[in-house]
Amino acid sequence: MKSIHRLKNIYSLIILGTALSAWLAAGCGYHFKAGSEAVGIKIESLAIPLMASPSSEPGFEADFTEMIREEFIRHVKIPLVAAEEAHMVLNGKVVSVTTEPLTYAQQQRLAAGQSGIYRTTSSRRMNLKMEASLLDKSSGTFIWEDKTLEAHADFQVTADPLLTRYHQQKALQNIAQQLARRIYQQTVERF
Numbered sequence: 664m665k666s667i668h669r670l671k672n673i674y675s676l677i678i679l680g681t682a683l684s685a686w687l688a689a690g691c692g693y694h695f696k697a698g699s700e701a702v703g704i705k706i707e708s709l710a711i712p713l714m715a716s717p718s719s720e721p722g723f724e725a726d727f728t729e730m731i732r733e734e735f736i737r738h739v740k741i742p743l744v745a746a747e748e749a750h751m752v753l754n755g756k757v758v759s760v761t762t763e764p765l766t767y768a769q770q771q772r773l774a775a776g777q778s779g780i781y782r783t784t785s786s787r788r789m790n791l792k793m794e795a796s797l798l799d800k801s802s803g804t805f806i807w808e809d810k811t812l813e814a815h816a817d818f819q820v821t822a823d824p825l826l827t828r829y830h831q832q833k834a835l836q837n838i839a840q841q842l843a844r845r846i847y848q849q850t851v852e853r854f
Contacts, residue, residue: 710749
C-alpha cells in the first residue's frame with residue numbers, strides 16, 4: 664500500500680515538474696530557435712560602432728569591435744550597416760582593463776654582496792569590465808542593457824618583455840571572444 668502511495672507521489676511530482684517547465688517556457692516572450700534568429704524581436708539591420716575603451720593597447724578598440732562583429736557574421740544573417748542606416752544599434756564601452764599578479768616565483772639572488780629572496784610575478788590575470796546595450800532606433804527603447812559584463816584571462820609573465828606582451832595580447836583576445844559570445848547570446852538568444 665505504501666509503495667502505491669509513493670508511486671502516486673512520484674507521478675504527481677513528475678507531472679507537476681513537466682507542467683511547470685512548459686508554463687515557464689511558454690510564458691516567455693523570447694525563445695531559442697534553430698538558425699539563431701531572435702524570436703520576439705525583429706532585427707532588420709544592425710550597427711556595431713567602434714567600442715570605446717580606456718585601454719592604452721594600440722588598436723584594442725578596433726580589434727575588440729571586430730571580434731563582436733565577427734560573432735554576429737558567423738551565426739546570423741543580419742545585415743551590418745552604419746549606425747545612421749541601422750534598425751538597431753549595439754553600443755559598447757570598455758569601463759576598465761586591469762591586471763593583477765596571479766602566481767609568483769621566488770629566487771635567491773646576490774645583490775650588493777648580500778643574498779636575498781626575491782619574488783617575481785610569473786603569471787597575471789587580466790580583468791575587463793564593460794557596458795553594452797542594444798537600442799531599437801525606431802522606438803528609442805533599449806532591447807537590453809547590461810552594465811556589468813565582465814571577463815578575465817590569465818597570461819604568463821616571462822623575462823622576455825616581448826614574449827610577455829604577446830601573452831598579454833592573447834589574453835585580451837581571449838577576453839574579447841568571451842564577451843563577444845555573451846553579447847551575441849544576449850542579443851539573439853533572448854528568452
